[in-house]
Amino acid sequence: MKRRTLLATGIGTAAAMTWSRRGWSQSKPFDGMTLRLACVNDQYSPGIKTLAERFKQESGVTILVDILGYGELQTKITTDYVGHTKGYDLATTDNVWAPQLAEAGYTVTLNDWMKHDAEEMKLDDIYPVLFPALGNYDGKQVAFPLAGYANVLAYRKDLYKAANLQPPATMQALVSAAYKLTDKSRNQYGWVANGQKGAACAQDWMQYLAEVGGVLVQDGKPTLDAAPNVKSLTTYRDLFQKAAPPGAVNWDWDGREASFRNGLAANMQTWSVGALGYFDPTQSKVTETAALMVTPTATGMKPRYGIGGWGIAINADIEDRRKEAAWAYIKWITSPEIHKALNLLNAGSFLRKSEIHDPQLNQKYPFLPVIDESFTHGDPDFRPRVPQYPQIQDILGTAVNSALVGASSPQDALSAAQTQALRYF
C-alpha cells in the first residue's frame, strides 16, 4: 500500500458518498450474501478492499477480500479449483493463466453474459485489446479485464538533455543511449531490467524480444533458439554487463523500480502500474525529472506495445446464484464510475477510454496519453499465449539468467532451453 493512502482514502470516501445515491441501490437481489475474493497483492488491492464496503452498502453483498502474494494466490486458487472446495467465489487472474484455465474449465466462461450485458456495461468503452490480453484463450473469455497495464519506457529527461540526446524512438536508439548515459564514476547507469532467475528475468526479456521482432512459439512449436533470439539475448546480456547497475542480475521488480526511483538508472521498461510512484516525493528522487513514453521498437517494425495485467474470474464450482452475484460484482467494479474511484485510490490500473480521458485522473496520473497510445496499438501476445506458457517462462527464466551472469553463452543457454521446451509440445 502506498503512502498516500490516508489522503486517497479520504478522497475515496468522499467520492463514495456522492455516488452511492445513484443506480444500483434500489434493488438488492443478493442481499445478505457473502462472496470471497482471492485478490493478488498489487497496486489495486487496497482499493478493492476499500471499495468492498461501498459494494456492501449498495448491494447488501459482503465481499471478503483475501489479499495474497502471487505464488500463494496461484497455488491457493488452483488447489481450490482442483479439489472443488469452493473456497473462493472470485479470483484475480494473471493474464498468462488464461489458456490453462480455459482448457481445464475451472472458471466460468463469460462470453454469453458479456453479450447480454454489453450495453449496460459499456463494453465499447473498454480498450478492445484488453479482452484478449487479460483472460481470453481460443475465444473463451475466462476472466474479465480488471486491471490493464501498459509496458512503457520510463526515462530521465534531465540526463537525456544533458547528453544532448533525444528520447529514443527505436530500440537501436535506446540501446545506444543506454551506453552513452552510463557513467560508473558518477554512479549513473543507462539501463536496468529484471535479472533475477525465474519469472522476473524471463518476462522482461520476452518484452524486449518482442520489441525487436523475436518469436518464441510459431505454429504451435517452440522456437526459443532461433538466430534473432540468440542475437537479441547477446545484446541484452551486454547491456546488463556494461550499462546496468551492480546487482541487477539478482533484481526482480522491486530492485528494478527502486533503481529508477532513486536516480540510479536512466532508462527502464516497466509496467505503467508502478509509474505513480516516480512522482511521489516520499518514494522517489526523480519526481521532477522522470518521464514516460511508449516503448520503442526496432527500426522499421510496427510498434508492439506489451499489454499485461489482471482479469477477474468466477469459480465454476459455485452455485448459480453465487455466480450471478459474482457477475454483478464484476459489472460493478469495472463500471466507469467505480473503476475511476478505484484509480483515485492509487490503483494505476486502467480499462476504459473514459478513464484515460478523465480530467481528474489525468491530473493524478500525468502520463495517461502514453497509456492510451499503448492500449490502442497494444499487443496481447508478446508473451506466447499457450497452455505451456508457465513451463516456457520457467525454462527461459533459467536460460536468460545463465546468459546474463555469464554461466553459459546466449547460444548454449537458448539451445538447452529449446531442448527442454520441446518436451512440453
Place this chain on the structure above:
Amino acid sequence: MSFRLTPLQRRSIFLCLMAAPAAIHVAVFALYPILRGMGFSLFQMNLMQPWIHHFVGLRNYTDALTDPTVRRSLVVTIIFTVGCVAAELVCGLCLALLLWRDSAFNRFATTLMLVPITVTPIVVGLIFRALLDPSFGLIGYWLLQAGLAPPQGLLGDTHTALATMMGIDVWEWTPLVALILLAALKALPADILDAAEIDGAGGTRRLTRIILPMLLPSLFLVLALRFTDVFRTYDIVFAATAGGPGDSTNLLMLLAAKEGLTFFDIGYGSAISILMTLCIVLMVALLIVTLRSLDRRMNQA
C-alpha cells in the same frame, strides 16, 4: 478364569499407552496425507490438465533420476546441507558453551539470541537480499566499494552465491542448535563435572573426553533435525536468489515446489519430493551408524 498381568507386562502396556496418542496423531494427520501423496507420484497427473490421469508406475522416478537439472540440484543440495549443518553445529556448540554458566547476562543473551528464529524464513531471505545488494545494501555496497565482493554482488555471482546462502542459513539456525545444546548442557549431572574438575582435567580434555560424549544423544538429535530441515530448505533461497544465478543455488526443494505447486505437475513433483525423503533417510541412517561407532570408541577409551 482369573488373569493377572506380570509387572513387566503392566509396564509395557503403560508405555504403549503413553506413546499411543502421538503415534495415532502422526498416523492420521501425517502418514495418511503422505501415503496419498505417494500415490500421486505413481500417476502422470497435472492438476491444470485434469483430463490427464494415468498410472505410470515408477516413470516419474526414472524421469527425475535421469533429468540433468535434478542431478545438478542434488549436488548443490548436498553441498548446501553438509556445509550448513557442519557450520551450525560448530557455531551452535561454541555459543552453548559460552552461555553455559548461569548469570543474568547469559540469560538475557540467550533470549536475544533467539531473535533470528522468530523471523519468518521468507523475510530472512528478503532481509539479506536487501543488505547484500551491491547498489542499495548497507553491507553489499561497502563490500563492493572495498573490492571484497564480485561486481554483481555476493548473491549475483555463480561462485559466491551458494556460500552466501549457506551463511544466511547458518545465521538463521545456529541459535536453534545452541539452544538445544544449551538445554542439554544444563541437564548434565553436576557431580560428574565436579569430579572431572577435581581430577584436574584441562579445559579441552574435559570437553572432548567428558562433555561431548555425554552430549552425544543431543548432538545426534541436532544433527538429525538439521539434516532433515536443511535438505528441504526453500524459503530463504526462494526469496534471496530464486535459485540463481544460473543454477548455482537451485536446491531440490525449489525444483519440487516448482513442479508441484507452480506447474501443478503433482505426480512429478511428488516423485522428486519422495526421492528427497529417501535421501534424508539415507543421510540420517549414515549419521546413526557413524555416531554409534563413535560412541563405542569413546566408551572404550
Place this chain on the structure above:
Amino acid sequence: MSRRLSRPTLVAQRSAVIIALVVFLAPVLWLALTAYEPSRAIQSTPPLPWFVPGLANFVIIAQQFDLAKLTLGSAVISAGSTLLSLLLGIPCGYALARARHRGAIILAYVFLAIRGVPTVVTLIPFYLFMRQIHLLGTWWAVILMNATLSTAFVAWMMYTAFRTVPTEIEDAAIVDGCGGFGAFWRVALPLVRTSVVASALLCMMFAWNDYLNPAFLTRAETRPLSVALLTAFGGPTTSSWGTLGAMAHISTIPIILVALVLNRFLVAGLIRGVH
C-alpha cells in the same frame, strides 16, 4: 556450571557473546529501522544509515490490517500447536526412552522420517483431508498440521532427555507405591524441565513464524501475523520495506517477551539440577 570465572576469562566470554549478539540482531534491527524511514531512504545509493524518522508506516499497517485479530491468530496457533505437541510428545518421548522393545526405536525413526517429507507431497492431500472433516480455514487445521511436525520434534527432544535420567530413581519411586505414571510425572518429568522448556520455546517459534501451512489452511479471518508480514511487503510492483519493517515489530516483540518469561524457567530447572 557454578564455578567462578577469572576476570579475563569473563571479559573474553562476554565480548564473544556480545559479538555473536550483534551478528544475530543487526539484520533484524535493520528491518525494524526501515519502519521509521520513508521508502526513498531505504533503497538509496550509497546506502546511508541516517534519515528523518517518521511513523507513517505504522499508521498504514494499523489501517490496512486488523492487527489485534492477526496477533490473536498467531497466539492461538502457536499456543495450540505447542500445547498439543507437548501433550502428545512428552509421554511419547518418555515411553521411547524407557521401552526396551525394538519397535520403540523404529517408531522414533519413523517420526524423524516424517519430518523429512517435503510439504509438496503433503500439502494438497492434507488440504483435501481438512476439507473432508470440515476444518479447512480454521485454526485447528494449522494446529493439527504443525503438531504432526512438532510432536516428532518434542518426542525426540524428550527421548534424548529422559535417557539421561537414571532409571534407578524411578524404580525406587515405583517400589514406594508411586505407580508408573507417578514415577513419570513426579520423578522423571521435573528432572528434565529444561528440555521441556526448550522444546516448548522452539515449538512455539516454529508455529509462530511458519508461513506456508497457515497461508494455505487459514482464511482471511483466521490468518496469523506471519502471513500478513508478506502481505505488508506487497506485490511485485509495489514492494514496501517500511510496512514490512513496521509489521515485523508486531510479529517479533510478543514472541521475544514470551521467550524472556520462559527463559526464567530454563534457569529454574538448572538450579534444581544442582541441588
